[in-house]
Amino acid sequence: MSRKLDLSRRAMLGGTAAVAGGLAFGDLAHAQTKSGQLTVGVAAALMTLDPADANDTLSQSAARLMLEGLLTFDKNMQVVPLLAETYEANAQATEFTFHLRQGIKFQDGTPFDAEAVKINFERIANPANHLKRLSLLAMLDHVDVVDQYTARCVLKFPFGAFIPTVAHPSLQLLSPAALKKWGKQIGRHPVGTGPFVFDSWQPDTLKVKKNPDYWQKGMPHLETVTLRSDPEDGARIALLRSGEAQMITPIPPQQAVVIEHDPKLALINDPSIVVRYIAMDVMKKPFNDPRVRQALNHAVNKQLFAKVVYNGFADPLLSAEPPHITFYEQQQAYDYNPDKAKQLLAAAGYAKGFDSVMWGFNNTVAITAMQFLQQQFAMVGVKLKVEPLEGGVMASRIWNVKKPDESHLEMYYGGWSSSTGDADWALRPLFATASFPPSLYNVGYYSSKAVDAALKSGLETADPAKRGAAYATAQKQIWDDAAWVFLGVERILDARDKNLEDAYRLPDGGLMIDAAKYA
Amino acid sequence: MIAFLARRALGILPVLVCVSLFSFGFVRMLPGDPARLLAGPDATLQEVRAVRISLGLNKPLWQQYLTYIRQTLVGKLGTSARTGQPVAKVIGERFMPTFWLTVAAMAWSTVIGVALGVLAGVRRGQWQDQTSMVLAVSGISFPAFWLGLLLIDLFSVRLHWLPTGGEEGWRSFILPSFTLGVAVAAVMARFTRSAFVEVAGEDYVRTARMKGVLERRVIWKHTFRNALIPVITMAGLQFGFLLGGSIVIETVFAWPGLGRLLVDSVNYRDYPVIQAEILLFSLEFVLINLLVDVLYAVVNPEIRLQ
Numbered sequence: 001m002s003r004k005l006d007l008s009r010r011a012m013l014g015g016t017a018a019v020a021g022g023l024a025f026g027d028l029a030h031a032q033t034k035s036g037q038l039t040v041g042v043a044a045a046l047m048t049l050d051p052a053d054a055n056d057t058l059s060q061s062a063a064r065l066m067l068e069g070l071l072t073f074d075k076n077m078q079v080v081p082l083l084a085e086t087y088e089a090n091a092q093a094t095e096f097t098f099h100l101r102q103g104i105k106f107q108d109g110t111p112f113d114a115e116a117v118k119i120n121f122e123r124i125a126n127p128a129n130h131l132k133r134l135s136l137l138a139m140l141d142h143v144d145v146v147d148q149y150t151a152r153c154v155l156k157f158p159f160g161a162f163i164p165t166v167a168h169p170s171l172q173l174l175s176p177a178a179l180k181k182w183g184k185q186i187g188r189h190p191v192g193t194g195p196f197v198f199d200s201w202q203p204d205t206l207k208v209k210k211n212p213d214y215w216q217k218g219m220p221h222l223e224t225v226t227l228r229s230d231p232e233d234g235a236r237i238a239l240l241r242s243g244e245a246q247m248i249t250p251i252p253p254q255q256a257v258v259i260e261h262d263p264k265l266a267l268i269n270d271p272s273i274v275v276r277y278i279a280m281d282v283m284k285k286p287f288n289d290p291r292v293r294q295a296l297n298h299a300v301n302k303q304l305f306a307k308v309v310y311n312g313f314a315d316p317l318l319s320a321e322p323p324h325i326t327f328y329e330q331q332q333a334y335d336y337n338p339d340k341a342k343q344l345l346a347a348a349g350y351a352k353g354f355d356s357v358m359w360g361f362n363n364t365v366a367i368t369a370m371q372f373l374q375q376q377f378a379m380v381g382v383k384l385k386v387e388p389l390e391g392g393v394m395a396s397r398i399w400n401v402k403k404p405d406e407s408h409l410e411m412y413y414g415g416w417s418s419s420t421g422d423a424d425w426a427l428r429p430l431f432a433t434a435s436f437p438p439s440l441y442n443v444g445y446y447s448s449k450a451v452d453a454a455l456k457s458g459l460e461t462a463d464p465a466k467r468g469a470a471y472a473t474a475q476k477q478i479w480d481d482a483a484w485v486f487l488g489v490e491r492i493l494d495a496r497d498k499n500l501e502d503a504y505r506l507p508d509g510g511l512m513i514d515a516a517k518y519a
Numbered sequence: 520m521i522a523f524l525a526r527r528a529l530g531i532l533p534v535l536v537c538v539s540l541f542s543f544g545f546v547r548m549l550p551g552d553p554a555r556l557l558a559g560p561d562a563t564l565q566e567v568r569a570v571r572i573s574l575g576l577n578k579p580l581w582q583q584y585l586t587y588i589r590q591t592l593v594g595k596l597g598t599s600a601r602t603g604q605p606v607a608k609v610i611g612e613r614f615m616p617t618f619w620l621t622v623a624a625m626a627w628s629t630v631i632g633v634a635l636g637v638l639a640g641v642r643r644g645q646w647q648d649q650t651s652m653v654l655a656v657s658g659i660s661f662p663a664f665w666l667g668l669l670l671i672d673l674f675s676v677r678l679h680w681l682p683t684g685g686e687e688g689w690r691s692f693i694l695p696s697f698t699l700g701v702a703v704a705a706v707m708a709r710f711t712r713s714a715f716v717e718v719a720g721e722d723y724v725r726t727a728r729m730k731g732v733l734e735r736r737v738i739w740k741h742t743f744r745n746a747l748i749p750v751i752t753m754a755g756l757q758f759g760f761l762l763g764g765s766i767v768i769e770t771v772f773a774w775p776g777l778g779r780l781l782v783d784s785v786n787y788r789d790y791p792v793i794q795a796e797i798l799l800f801s802l803e804f805v806l807i808n809l810l811v812d813v814l815y816a817v818v819n820p821e822i823r824l825q
Contacts, residue, residue, distance in 0.1 A: 045779075045783055047601055047602055048602060048603060053603075055557075055558060055559025055560070055561070055562060056559065127565075127569065130569040130570065130572055130573035131569070132557070132558055132559060132562070132566055132569070132570060133566070134563075134565060134566050134569050135562070135563040135565055135566050138563070138565060184603065185603075187602075187603060188604070202612070202775070203612045203613055203616075203775035203780075204685070204773065204775045204779075205685065205775075228685060228773065229773065230683075230684060230685075230773040231770050231773070231779070232668075232770045232771050232773070234668045234671075234771075235667075235668065235671060235683060235684055235770075235771050235772065235773060238668070238671045238672060238675055238676050238683045239683045239684070239773075241676045242671075242675040242676045242679060242682075242683050243679070244675075244682060244683055390550075390551070391551065391556060391786060392549060392550050392551015392552075392556060392786075392788055393550045393551060394551075395551045395552050395555040395556055396550050396551055396552060396555075399555055400552050400555055416561075417561075419561060425561075429561060438564055438567070439563065439564040440563060440564070441561070
């Protein structure tokens with residue numbers, strides 16, 4: 001599309017400049033780029049400002065402007081304390097105690113204390129509330145208020161990944177008084193402890209303004225922040241280039257060059273935790289033979305994959321989870337080797353290759369990826385039919401399937417981002433036997449006793465060393481079994497005004513602009 | 520006239536009942552489980568179930584239909600599954616931006632389109648005709664998507680005169696209403712021209728000319744007035760289509776209107792919002808048809824409203 005814009009520019013400029021010269025409206029950009037104001041152009045539409053009822057990254061990011069959690073993530077997805085000062089766990093990973101920061105008030109004046117933690121966490125964990133993030137705290141039995149500033153979470157069963165779970169943006173805290181006042185409408189009236197206060201939410205535009213009583217002195221630097229939905233990629237880039245926005249997210253990999261060539265703009269190019277892979281139904285022929293799955297791993301040139309599909313903005317995927325997830329263990333790469341792939345296929349009895357069908361989403365990038373894979377597989381004799389599916393169709397054909405033998409899936413071009421940043425949620429939903437659809441997302445019906453045992457033991461302790469050992473075992477086994485064709489890890493691609501600092505996205509895609517400022 | 524309007528107004532009711540039934544059934548025929556889509560890409564089965572219950576999708580269909588009708592009758596139209604807001608509010612917020620954009624686009628495009636059409640009809644075969652029709656064909660064939668981006672690039676990115684999108688102040692109307700109206704103006708011009716040419720060949724026009732009626736009078740009184748009937752029909756249809764919200768224009772210009780709402784709602788299978796939008800579009804069309812019938816009678820007193 002950038003080429004289209006360039007052509008149009010050349011065609012238009014000569015002819016229309018004179019005509020347009022008559023309409024003098026003044027310069028909008030200068031009027032809008034006042035320091036202290038930040039407008040961010042986003043692709044998606046905001047759904048709610050109640051993070052416990054939000055499953056999309058944008059809604060959670062928007063809530064992050066106004067709300068805070070006990071813990072949060074730093075730029076590298078490491079858990080750091082926020083409203084809690086310290087925390088500790090018991091040896092069985094069934095009790096987690098948080099010592100809270102004192103003297104903080106919610107924006108409506110309600111004091112922040114252990115009671116507020118109890119009300120918020122138990123609201124999410126209560127199935128009667130039907131909140132979309134219920135499962136994050138499904139293991140929570142109750143919260144004890146030990147004293148005013150000490151809250152103890154008591155779990156129903158051991159859950160070693162509880163600490164990263166508490167850092168999840170969906171567990172950010174709302175004012176108990178506001179929860180009581182607004183009930184189900186809290187998503188339109190968020191009140192937290194954060195650096196910004198809710199101002200307005202018109203269709204597609206959220207405005208927040210500085211919280212003058214924010215507990216971190218000297219913060220925030222900005223007076224107002226506006227999030228504006230602009231779904232079209234080209235129009236969103238225009239929003240930034242015209243100066244109406246100072247940051248846009250995301251930008252398509254093919255448009256990165258437009259940003260790089262603009263002296264007033266900067267490209268944000270950071271690692272993400274979005275993995276790209278092919279899942280295969282390993283219960284079915286031919287994918288039940290590990291040699292076939294290994295062959296397919298050798299048949300794809302991953303460097304070329306990154307180049308063709310992501311314009312170079314992707315990293316290799318060298319394990320079942322990406323590097324910015326906890327307990328990552330790099331594995332020995334399946335090198336690109338079509339001859340080896342053919343030998344493995346022949347050994348498995350498919351010397352002439354086979355025919356298969358690949359399903360994936362119907363967006364441009366996914367279709368490009370599937371077409372690329374089609375060509376790569378054709379070189380080793382695997383004839384692929386590509387079927388892009390609409391989201392709803394995908395849901396009914398893959399995720400809502402009741403039993404393995406009712407699944408018609410052969411190959412699936414998929415993606416996953418572990419929203420807790422933890423190895424458990426990066427592996428268990430995709431590889432555990434208990435995660436077959438419809439309960440979770442093991443759509444290839446991969447099942448390994450060793451992996452199941454490792455995933456289980458990873459949750460039975462909060463001790464990082466023991467957890468690390470468990471997830472190392474799981475990753476090695478999944479890799480050696482070639483449960484997926486491991487393709488790549490996406491990169492975060494955004495663009496900003498050169499003068500804007502400390503505005504970025506986390507590897508999980510969450511927008512972090514609460515500390516943003518102008519140079 | 521009043522009796523006519525009353526009768527027609529009553530006739531709207533059965534239409535809306537049929538539409539409500541069809542839209543209710545139709546959205547449920549779409550593949551895809553709304554609970555699964557709304558629960559998100561990494562939801563557990565427990566969460567999907569929670570969403571299904573909170574949306575009332577676990578109830579039998581007839582109960583869901585009755586709930587829907589009851590909520591429609593009290594004007595709430597249900598609750599948006601995606602945002603949890605009352606549907607009437609969601610649609611209300613988005614209707615006015617689409618309505619004003621439609622009015623702005625229709626206003627300029629009808630005037631320009633009809634003027635070009637008449638000019639082409641009067642000067643048939645001459646350069647005015649050819650120029651107008653070249654403009655009209657270009658207007659129809661220009662992809663709105665491309666034209667929109669091109670205008671944004673020139674007037675927003677390069678010249679900084681107009682905002683790239685969003686609905687804030689009168690300036691924000693200029694680019695989208697222009698882009699939206701281009702195709703309408705082109706259609707109106709083509710339509711006016713052919714209606715004009717057809718009427719110009721009628722006996723009464725020749726008679727008028729032979730009587731020595733002034734040419735200006737022949738054009739405006741005898742030809743134009745009679746040629747207006749199909750033009751009004753077309754304008755009504757266009758108005759109805761545009762009121763549904765243009766998905767392309769609203770996407771390119773980040774316009775908070777009904778078209779984008781429909782896309783978002785279909786993506787998430789937000790049944791109550793889709794149903795309400797279909798009902799609204801049907802109501803709009805029925806009302807516009809009524810208005811067109813009334814206009815017929817105004818333009819041509821020989822047409823009686825019955």
